[in-house]
Amino acid sequence: MIPPIARRFVAGESVPEALDHVRACNEDGVAVIVNLLGEHYDRPTDARADVDAYLALLDDIAGSGLDACVSVKPSQIGLDVSTELFEEYYREIVDRAHELDAFVWCDMEDADTTDDALDAFESIAADYPWSVGQCVQANLRRTREDLDRLVDVPGKIRLVKGAYDEPASIAYADADRVDEAYRENLRFLFERRDRGVAVGSHDPAMISLANRLAADHGTDYEVQMLMGVRGDAQRDLAAQGVDVAQYAPYGDKWLSYFYRRVRERRENLTFALRAVVGR
């Protein structure tokens, strides 16, 4: 069972728990991006099991009428086995989503996987327009050029700052430089697209910039934040009429995800310690 301190960041171990969480978010006007926790499978059977779980989850979401979609990780659905298996499994999931009028996001992992993820996104979005979305990372020096290539692809693009440590030759390390790149990429997306821009950030500065850019350019956008982070802001933005989606993971592999959340910010650590000492 997931201890209460981890439940802040993880929707549960089972699909029914995840769907209960979706229902509660939907009542606050917040959509949910459901992720089954799992990554770096080098055995095809493990990747296949998660693909089957996503297919069943898409059926459950469609059957429930909830406002939710799914997000997969390339190394969860075959990329650590082969590029071909990844694209085959990714297509299978998007095909089901398309049939159900649902939506699939693909997370971006470390920089060794960027080419494979973008190639698959481009090809699958061409066959299933507006059924799929790809995350891109502002900390990577290449992203500005990648956006030139992706700007006309009929799929959504989620811009994040980037969560992976990468060498300085390919990524900005300094937080201010990452913020500058984030702003530059966001401006580009709002200037060049009229829909399908997702602001994957908790940063109030980036969210206000998106709001101003939308007013200037009329681009349809959504704000995406993680479960357990700035929940009040998620509800407030939704109440103001902004499209908000919360990324909510579930599954039995919750421990490493929980540690990652706790390590990345002092607020989260304080929250975890308070829960442990009961204050």
Ligand code: FAD
């Ligand atoms: P930061 O630069 O971490 O913080 C900026 C400001 O935001 C802070 O000063 C504070 O005001 C506010 N803030 C941030 N966190 C908190 C908090 N816990 N409590 C209160 N205020 C806070 N990364 C990937 O590499 N690949 C992915 O596929 C990916 N998908 C993501 C999907 C979503 C929906 C989100 C939200 C993030 C995703 N990330 C992904 C993680 C992302 O790359 C960043 O590591 C993470 O979001 C932290 O950056 P930030 O923009 O939120 O702001």
